[in-house]
Amino acid sequence: MKVLYFFPGNPLVRSQGNHVRAFTLLQYFKAKNITLDLVAEADKHFTEQDVEALKSEKLVNQVHFLPKQKKGGLSYFFKVSIPKLFSKIPKPFDRRQLNQQQAFNKVLQNNTYDKIIVSYSCWVPLVLDNPYLKGATTIVDTHDFLTSQFKSRKDFKLGEFFEGEMKLLNSVDQVWAISVEEKYLFEQFIKTPVHLVPHLTTSKIQNTTKTIDVLYVASENEHNIAAAQWFFNKVYPLLETKISITVVGKINKHIKDYPNVIKINYVEDLSATYNASKVVICPMLSGTGLKIKVVEALSFNLPVVCNTRGVDGLINKVDNGCLVTDNATKFASYTTQLLNDSSFYETNKQKANLFYEEFLSEKAVYSTLDQILN
Numbered sequence: 299m300k301v302l303y304f305f306p307g308n309p310l311v312r313s314q315g316n317h318v319r320a321f322t323l324l325q326y327f328k329a330k331n332i333t334l335d336l337v338a339e340a341d342k343h344f345t346e347q348d349v350e351a352l353k354s355e356k357l358v359n360q361v362h363f364l365p366k367q368k369k370g371g372l373s374y375f376f377k378v379s380i381p382k383l384f385s386k387i388p389k390p391f392d393r394r395q396l397n398q399q400q401a402f403n404k405v406l407q408n409n410t411y412d413k414i415i416v417s418y419s420c421w422v423p424l425v426l427d428n429p430y431l432k433g434a435t436t437i438v439d440t441h442d443f444l445t446s447q448f449k450s451r452k453d454f455k456l457g458e459f460f461e462g463e464m465k466l467l468n469s470v471d472q473v474w475a476i477s478v479e480e481k482y483l484f485e486q487f488i489k490t491p492v493h494l495v496p497h498l499t500t501s502k503i504q505n506t507t508k509t510i511d512v513l514y515v516a517s518e519n520e521h522n523i524a525a526a527q528w529f530f531n532k533v534y535p536l537l538e539t540k541i542s543i544t545v546v547g548k549i550n551k552h553i554k555d556y557p558n559v560i561k562i563n564y565v566e567d568l569s570a571t572y573n574a575s576k577v578v579i580c581p582m583l584s585g586t587g588l589k590i591k592v593v594e595a596l597s598f599n600l601p602v603v604c605n606t607r608g609v610d611g612l613i614n615k616v617d618n619g620c621l622v623t624d625n626a627t628k629f630a631s632y633t634t635q636l637l638n639d640s641s642f643y644e645t646n647k648q649k650a651n652l653f654y655e656e657f658l659s660e661k662a663v664y665s666t667l668d669q670i671l672n
Contacts, residue, residue: 299671301327302411302434304337304402304421306393308344310351312566314517315497315590316441319476320417322498323439324357326667335360337405339398362405364398388455388462390448391420399424406430413437413671419444422466436470439495442587443480450520464488472670477588477611493670496613497590498663501597501654502569511542511637513575515568515594518548521585525605526553528626529581534559536630541637546571572598576643577636580604581629587611592620596654601646603632613657619650 309320327334336352338344340363352358402424406414415437416422425436445459467473468488474495475481484492514529516522526549534543534556542558546568550561565571572578578595580602588611595602602608602620609615609622621632636643656662 299412300333300335300410302335302337302405302409302414303327303417304415304424305417306339306421308338308341308348309336309357310348311343316417318499318590318594319439319441319497322500323415324352325500326498326664328355328357329664330668333359335362335405335409335411337362337364337402339364339366341366362401364401365396366398367396386462387423387466388459389453390451390459391444391462391466392423393418393420394423403428403430406432410434415439416470417441419463419466422470426466426469435472437472437474438467438470439474439476440467440480440484441476443483474670478613479611480587493666495666495670496611496658496663497588497593498660499590499594499597499658500660501599502573503598504569504573506570506573508574508576510544510571510575511577512633513544513546513571513578513595513600514549514581515546515571515578515591516549518551519585521582522549523552525581525583528583529579529629530554530556532626533581533629533633536627538634541634544571544575568594569598572600575600577633578602579629579633580608582607583624585610593654593658596620596650596658599647599651599654601636601643601650603629603636605629612653614653617649618653619646621646 305320307317309317309324312318312321336358349361352361407430410432411434414425414434416424417439418441419438422438425431445463448454448459464487467484468490470490473484473490473492475484475492476495476497478494481492481494516526530553544560545553546562546565548563550563553561578600580589580592582589582605585607589608592602592604592608596619604620604622605624606622609620612618623629623632
């Protein structure tokens with residue numbers, strides 16, 4: 299089998315959940331001895347050294363780049379802006395820029411693939427009515443329900459955006475959903491088969507000294523910023539002063555300095571950090587889809603304290619290692635009890651382990667992908 303996989307970013311930069319998902323899919327294809335060519339947008343952060351690293355690790359066969367040019371100029375106006383103005387596809391759902399379709403078509407013309415996997419519904423136009431597919435099965439790995447992500451745009455129109463996204467999903471041969479909620483939603487409106495492909499994490503559990511009481515990992519987006527403000531304004535003052543919190547990620551740009559709070563902007567491999575942690579928190583008041591940081595925590599058998607949005611996408615909402623509440627006092631209480639009550643901690647640790655092994659482990663997700671692709 300030969301696969302063409304489009305992911306716009308660099309899968310080696312695993313600072314965000316979507317990049318982690320892309321990287322773990324590359325690992326799956328390698329494990330199954332499937333030849334894979336990667337297509338990405340050209341970017342200064344995706345270097346020739348990165349390409350060589352992907353090849354040397356046998357994660358990819360070839361890497362092809364789509365040119366990424368600044369907007370503006372007559373050529374861009376006539377070749378991109380004008381066609382999009384008259385397109386039936388809502389503008390946010392067509393991310394193609396100048397000459398990107400031509401570059402993608404050239405890859406298809408020079409190769410023959412069994413499967414073509416496109417990340418995100420907004421990149422489906424790359425394969426929409428494409429004459430160079432040569433019979434390949436087209437798949438979109440949605441990552442998220444994008445209509446909900448675009449609702450803060452000034453030009454947002456629910457009916458137009460939702461219809462546009464559903465039409466794009468209905469134009470391919472398979473749709474992959476990362477959460478049970480999104481799978482259910484898509485299945486109500488499209489005829490294309492929808493498969494649940496949970497986020498895959500490979501656990502690297504080690505018996506190390508637990509030096510971090512509470513771990514909080516988050517990137518920088520509007521949902522995480524609001525959640526961090528809620529946690530530090532409402533929950534943090536209720537915690538025992540002896541509890542230490544380590545915050546990892548770009549969210550630190552929006553967090554003030556607090557006693558017993560250690561801020562680390564970037565960690566390339568979080569395995570050692572998770573192994574050193576006792577409890578993980580995932581404050582999340584808004585946003586859709588599976589929270590990949592929750593899945594990562596469960597893969598290390600770590601209990602998670604989160605809001606209701608924290609368990610979005612999980613097959614089971616209870617008995618999964620997550621303690622869920624939207625009440626600040628209860629959030630602090632759960633966190634404190636996990637740290638002070640060893641029996642309570644072990645019970646929830648065991649729940650995390652059992653849930654992860656059954657639904658989210660490498661064995662479970664690989665089995666799902668095997669069935670879908672074969």
